Amino acid sequence: MSKSFLLFTIIVVISFGLWVLYASAELQRFTQPCKSDGSLDFLVVGDWGRRGEYNQSEVAYQMGEIGEKLDIDFVISTGDNFYDNGLTSDHDPFFEESFTKIYTAKSLQKQWYAVLGNHDYRGDAEAQLSPFLREIDCRWLCLRSFIVDAELVEMFFVDTTPFVQEYYTETEHTYDWSGINPPKSYVSNLLKNVELALKESSAKWKIVIGHHAIRSIGHHGDTQELIDQLLPILQANNVDFYMNGHDHCLEHISDTKSPIQFLTSGAGSKTYRGDIQEKGEGLKFYYDGQGFMSVQLTPSDAKIEFYDVDGNVLHTVTSSKQLYSSF
């Protein structure tokens, strides 16, 4: 065997090994306990961090009230956590100014699970993932993609910003793609992991969370990349709800090809954009003002409510499952 052939073989073997390692990197998992009666309650808010401005503080106050009433177990953030350009580093005081000092109610002193939005990618994206933020405020848990297993529900958090092609070419803003390169394999690897995890899940309820809407009639509208790449995986694996932010509104759209309900909660601060696209297929509810969403789950029933800035219920979604059906 010639030396160069040996060298070639070694390189091939090593790169294949690295590829296997990379391709099989599973999504990180966290366990979230349910209540003792097996139920679970949480709030969902998105597109919020503005030092309390644009009614962020008022929404936070009502989240505290509803959180108390429902005895919530945790809070989900659908991304665009810090405006306009994410955090500059994990020492950025904006974190405390827009999170710790705003969501002060007793009922909100629970675990927060957050994904990144496109605005978060305009700053130091990795800053929000830093364990140092958890030292400043132990509620904060933000990762790119991860799974929270809460027995009766499994929640799949998906990093949707790298899917959106226009961010790679637009010149108006710069994005922090460190850790994403090359985007194509990052996205295909992520899709593979989400599909595998969904297939293996035996939870009663399956919820997928991302920043970008799959379906929306708001300012940004549908995200075609997610319709093409993510939606078929959700449709094939009995996902109940897809929850997102991005459009600064509250919204409920039913999928026309599956039982999936698309729920937008992106109204944590600045809203009233006023530009609604033509009435979309499956539209059930749309509200252009501030607010948030609550989710109440039992093994048989889901109840989801949308609230405005004064805590009034604007819309309710219910869903039931047969208790003793096989998976």
Ligand SMILES: *[C@@H]1O[C@H](CO)[C@@H](O)[C@H](O)[C@H]1NC(C)=O
């Ligand atoms: C804040 O909410 C009130 C309703 O309580 C609304 O009238 C007002 O326009 C909102 N402010 C902003 C900046 O959106």
